[in-house]
Amino acid sequence: MKKIRFTINGEVRECEVEDDERLLDLIREDLDLRGTKEGCGQGECGACTVLLDGKPVVSCLTLAVKVNGREVTTIEGVSKKGKLHPVQEAFIEKGAVQCGFCTPGMVMALVPFLSENKDPAREEVRKAIEGNLCRCTGYEKIVDAAIYASKKMREVER
């Protein structure tokens, strides 16, 4: 067992974790944050995507001990004061959610991408979500939602 101290969704937490525990299990089982999903468990589907120091990583291949002293953001942490993030709103408004299993991972890949790329082309959005599989939507509506979200985010900034 190892003791780790890290920030999750803005809150500092101390936890005891197994040496070889995955960040995914720390998040879902120990912290009971069930928004992050496990799909393949091999880095290929992106359903388990979270932000580590602001960058998207797959939590299924990340050891929990690695986040000691660092900052983790999960899907539960992207809405602010009960208000959904513009990316989440755009997913709903553009019908980019079908079964919803891929959605948290998609949102976590898009949030940092769209904050760095204010006016992305569709091709760039596709590349940003190349590590996220969706078995339902055929991706078009997800790309629509991302483009729409970028517009919303530009308006918020103005």
Added chain:
Amino acid sequence: MSIRVEIPNTLSELWELLSYEGARIIAGGTDLMVRIRAKVEKPSLLVDIVRLPEFRLFENREDIFSIGATLTHAELLKKDLPGVLHDAISTIGSPQIRNMGTIGGNICNASPAGDSILPLYLYDANVVLLSKNGERRVPIGEFIKGPGKIDFRKGEALLKIVFTNKYKDYKYIFKKIGKRVAMTISVVSMGLIFKLENDIIKDIKIAYGAVSPTVVRIREAEEYLKGKPIEDKVLEEAKSIIQKNISPIDDIRATGEYRREVAGNLIFLLKDAYGKL
């Protein structure tokens, strides 16, 4: 299963941990975590080296590059790298995998399809291994001995990769053929750098991935092409030389025969590159 994991903060802690039986270095974990979960590997101690600053240095001083082993693919894409290396790294995995995976992990994994490895063969890069006894420098083509096999001694860690970019005025091509566009392991990959003078190939270096037990330079084709114009007849001959020098195998991704055909045809990309000059 329960594997002990330690994250050393100093080199002396690292040497001590690496001296234990069953100790294994982990960097991004994108290869090793998958292999451990698949029970292909059973280390008893994982030593995470990503917090050691010594492994994270980047230098480009008068075209002598020195790239720290635990720099991630995403970090390297923000540096001023030779174009062929930049493009090759940009094809690795996904944003998530590039944020985690390191160039050192890609090399030590020694996959014949390792995308960052291929350009390093073009530049005749050296890898620098560090142990408590000091540094050891080995050409990449000697360090990588076969699929998953490296010339690695107990107690060593890959510190950095070094090469000189003597070919700044060269054009380059990197092409990776996979089963789909995103997140794909190469079925065949080719990288080359070349220089033309009065429409004649003055110099060229060619490397292929995923068609032999390791990444390979095709020196016979390089020699053949030097002094020749980029014409169908010449490229046909280069294609057959390339096909003679590779030994592709059948696997779940493609047949050997398909790989051989595609590998040979890729050399015709020189024509496109030439057309655009």
